[in-house]
Amino acid sequence: MLSRLARLSLRKSLPLLLGLFAVVFTLLLTTLYLPRAIDRELHAWRSHTDQLLALLQNTLSDHLRHGRLAELETALSEFAGLQGIRWAMVTDPQLQVLATTRLGLVPRHLGVAAEQLKALMASGRPAWLEHAGRRYLAILPLDRKLQGNTGNGETLLVDLDFNPLLDRTRFEAWLYLGQTLVLLLLLGLLLNRLYHRLITRRLARIDRAARRFAADHDQRPRPATVEGHDEIGQLAGTFNRMMSQLHERQQALQNSERLMRELFDSSPVGMLVVSCGLCIEQANPAAAVLFGCAPADLPGSR
DSSP: OHHHHHTSOHHHHHHHHHHHHHHHHHHHIIIIIHHHHHHHHHHHHHHHHHHHHHHHHHHHHHHHHTTOHHHHHHHHHHHHTSTTEEEEEEEOTTOOEEEESSTTOOGGGSSSOHHHHHHHHHTTSOEEEEEETTEEEEEEEOOOOBTTBOOOOOEEEEEEEOHHHHHHHHHHHHHHHHHHHHHHHHHHHHHHHHHIIIIIHHHHHHHHHHHHHHHOSSSOOOOOOOOOSSHHHHHHHHHHHHHHHHHHHHHHHHHHHHHHHHHHHHOSSOOEEEOTTSOEEEEOHHHHHHHTSOGGGSTTOO
């Protein structure tokens, strides 16, 4: 991965890294954060609903014990107005409706088998029956032994729908994701701009200076103008000094070669430069006079 990024320019590698980070962040949010957030929200609402149902259970039991059916209807209506509550009803063991918040609704039309519903009611224990996706039927007995009286087996049935609440949680999670991605985009643009000003543009100046110096050693090198005292500024200073030293040494070498050539050509003593194979490579005019030929005829001979 890093070797592939190293093949790209610095201006391309940073946006690519930010894009990869955004993709990883999105995957983590959708696979880890979102399911856990939905589970936490569902658990929180179930706990909250359990508390409300416990309070309603006590209230309805008291109304039934004293025969206050009007107050029973009012309590059910107020409870059904809460978020996540579709309807509520009170039935007897034979599934006869005593009070309900929706007219025409009977227990036999709830999508639950009557035998299963009667068995859950007869158990005398609260139960949550999931009968659709994120929809539950809460079954709570209302018969209480209070002051020596025993109830008649009445049961509170409540249809709970948590889908709107969970949809809101999903919406908020996706909204959070969108806002985060927008912030990452803006941050990426800002970092790319700063990255260009602080790193790539300054390195490009050093590169241009190096190319100019490599193209023509004879010209005095133009230093790479890089401001700052950080690592790149120090690199530019070191590089400028290196180019100056190389140019001075090149000039000194050329002057030494020119002086050597002048001494070689003007010497009154015949001088030859031969290779390892005793082949003449250079000869001065005095050597040509000594051999009785032109100076240009000696190189290449033995």
